[in-house]
Amino acid sequence: MSSVSGTTSDDDRPLVSTPAKNGNHHVVNGNGASNGARGSSPMTSDDDDMPLSQSTRTKSEPATPSVRNLKRKKAFDSDSSDDDVPLASSPAKSAAVPMPGAVSATTVPASAVNGKTRGTKSKREIATDSEDDEPLPAKKGAANGKPRQPPKKKMKQESEDDTFYDSGDVMPLPKEKAPPRAKRKVKLEEDFGYSSEEEKPAKKKRATTKKTLAKKVKGEDQDADVASGSETPKARKRATKAKAKKEESEQPEKKGRGKKKKEETEEPEEVYKWWEKGANDSGEKWQTLEHNGVCFPPPYEPLPHYVKMRYNGQDVNLSPESEEVAGFYAKIIETDHAKDEVFNQNFFSDWQKVLAKHPPRDGTRIIDFKLCDFRPMFEHFEAEKAKKKAMTAAEKKELKEAKQKAEEKFASCLLDGRKEKVGNFRVEPPDLFRGRGEHPKKGCLKARIRPEDITINIGEGVPIPEPNMPGKWKTIIHDKTVTWLACWTENINGNYKYVFLAAGSSLKGQSDMIKFEKARELKNHVDRIRRDYTENLKNKVMADRQRATAMYFIDRLALRAGNEKGEDEADTVGCCSLRCEHVTLEQPNFIIFDFLGKDSIRYYNRVPVDQQVFKNIRIFKQGKEDHDDLFDRVTTSSLNKHLQNYMKGLTAKVFRTYNASITFQEQLDQGTPEKGTVQEKLVAYNHANRMVAILCNHQRSVPKTHEQSMEKMRDKIRGFKYERMRLRQVLFSIDTTGKLKKKKAYAEDESDMEEDWIVEHEDRLKAKDIERAEKKFAKENEKAAEEGKKPEPESVLRDKIKEIEAEYKQSRKDRLSGKVSSRGTKTVEKVEEAIQKLDEKIKTAKLQMVDREAGKEVALGTR
Structure with a gap:
């Protein structure tokens, strides 16, 4: 590859999402026919x-x-x-x-x-x-x-x-x-x-x-x-x-096309329209519930006898339990996790505990992490990964179908007699905890979950599901007031893990409806709430002043309220649990927030605030150490109890939903072009979504493949430009008047099209055509063998490859001479139409590049 990727040009500058003019379209009447056709x-x-x-x-x-x-x-x-x-x-x-x-x-x-x-x-x-x-x-x-x-x-x-x-x-x-x-x-x-x-x-x-x-x-x-x-x-x-x-019509329908057509015309199953029944805010969420439990991962398969990790230059014969944990680390030795000191310390500490229970069979004592060599295991995993990639499409399809068949019974349940999809029915396999952001427990071992760890929630009188691995459930309950099907406690942070229905299920939809209806109702009270907490910013009672200041941050900055944390948990904070070290004052009225939020994601924000708020923070910090609470007289529970006076069910969390919804709608109204293309409207939608994600601090690290994917998109755009260049040459060849060369739309050459890149691109196109011809030749011979016919000789394939090579050779000569002959008979109008379509493709691809670059550090899927 030449240095084309580094070149800059006007054509490669990101496009601004501007509304495009709509063309005239043929209008079809309600019956499916145009008015002009009726006559x-x-x-x-x-x-x-x-x-x-x-x-x-x-x-x-x-x-x-x-x-x-x-x-x-x-x-x-x-x-x-x-x-x-x-x-x-x-x-x-x-x-x-x-x-x-x-x-x-x-x-x-x-x-x-x-x-x-x-x-x-x-x-x-x-x-x-x-x-x-x-x-x-x-x-x-x-x-x-x-x-x-x-x-x-x-x-x-x-x-x-x-x-x-x-x-x-x-x-x-x-x-x-x-x-x-x-x-x-x-x-x-x-x-x-x-x-x-x-x-x-x-x-x-x-x-x-x-x-x-x-x-x-x-x-x-x-x-x-x-x-x-x-x-x-x-x-x-x-x-x-x-x-x-008549007799034939009375006979049972034959198998084949007729049956398929009949099946296609059958009416689909009636959809349960839960949204028409309103939000279910009652105590009982369901009446009958039947499901098949959860799907456990398969047991560990030991590595081949010739694949060993090394310690101090010698092979180590690990037990299966210890080898499994070593394999978790071996798979990631080429990633940034293996370069993290905290990650390595936590892994080796937990692995030492496993080695104490299941020591190596040859008696080797593993006490120094630096003497461990996981490279042989890594190479084995990479070889297995390459084998999977080399599988044929039929083999991959067969493997996928086998997996789907094994998991099919876990993917759905019967809720009040209706079939509903289950969301996360798979139990996470054991692995090393990655964490998000600067999590203090990253690298720790996530233990294997067994049936004895899981509580099942199911309807009374229905069959109790059998686990797909040896063991018995921890507990069987019949709680109609909750919507989860199974739960267990994970060993890293001691948090509960739940199995819920899928996002499109009725229970999940009703839950979301309740959440957004509360946010909609808040709109009727938010002005009064804001007026009250603005007045209380000057309240002489310190508890009321702190509560008003906290509500200001929750409302204006969409901060989470925050809960109390244990000593062994990650040091994440919210608004009410902020410490003095997390807030810095900067004259005249700027406050700098710097702390770890939910999932250990860093929240850093420098914002201007009202002068009274700036004064209050200075007062709250007086006489306190960095590790002291900023709002020492406010808790999340007391704040939520105060909000109940304004509206039933109102909590600090509702403000976050309300402000996110308002922001999203405002951004859509401002940025969506009325007559824009689909891609322009999609870019506007993603931009509005990003603004909400930034407001709610939904961040992510830049994907490792981001630059690689961007380079692919650049090559895609250059490929479109190459096709456009060829079409321009065809257009000039069939235009006898020579007027089109002077036309502004076709006069300038495509930028970012250096000869080295063009040659490489043509070689890639030729290689793809040859590969396509080889696959077609092999497929036709396989079909002929199945039908008992004589396969085509290899000479046919060689002749076809020679034709392709000759065609590309002639195409290169034509391109260099500037005289390109089109295949078949093409008119000027058809070539111009093809060029316009390529222009639209180039424009769309550039918009996609802008969209991807802008969202590289934003997590749009975070709730």
């Missing part, structure tokens, strides 16, 4: 008013209408009913957008729209429109009581009809909106001789129109032929196929 629908085609003889003809028919067709047209024209308008069988082509919802609403059968039916009226329809209600002969065109045989010249047309009826698209009788004359309907049914309801054609709810009416009478004529026993070969064949199709 071209077959429903309103001009050909619909044209007789069939003029709209569709076979090759054997003359261009001019026959005498018979003219007579038929005259008969139709003489009818005054609108329903008897001739139906065009070949509708005009439509450019309308497909509307799935309109299919079920249309009154035209699919068979009529596709142009395969004849929309002409039968003689029976004409006859029934007259005053004579006597039934016609059973067969149309019958003479002297004998059925008229179809002429030979009509055979081709009948064959086409047979093909149509093979599709099973026979139009059933309408169910609603019968023809205007009820008497005619009864007469027709009597003529057909239906013996039962089952023999009648299936009916559908469909409005009767001129097309369906014509189709109905045509179908009636065909059924009348069957009833009278004067079937033609065509009618018999059609009836046989209809019967076969």
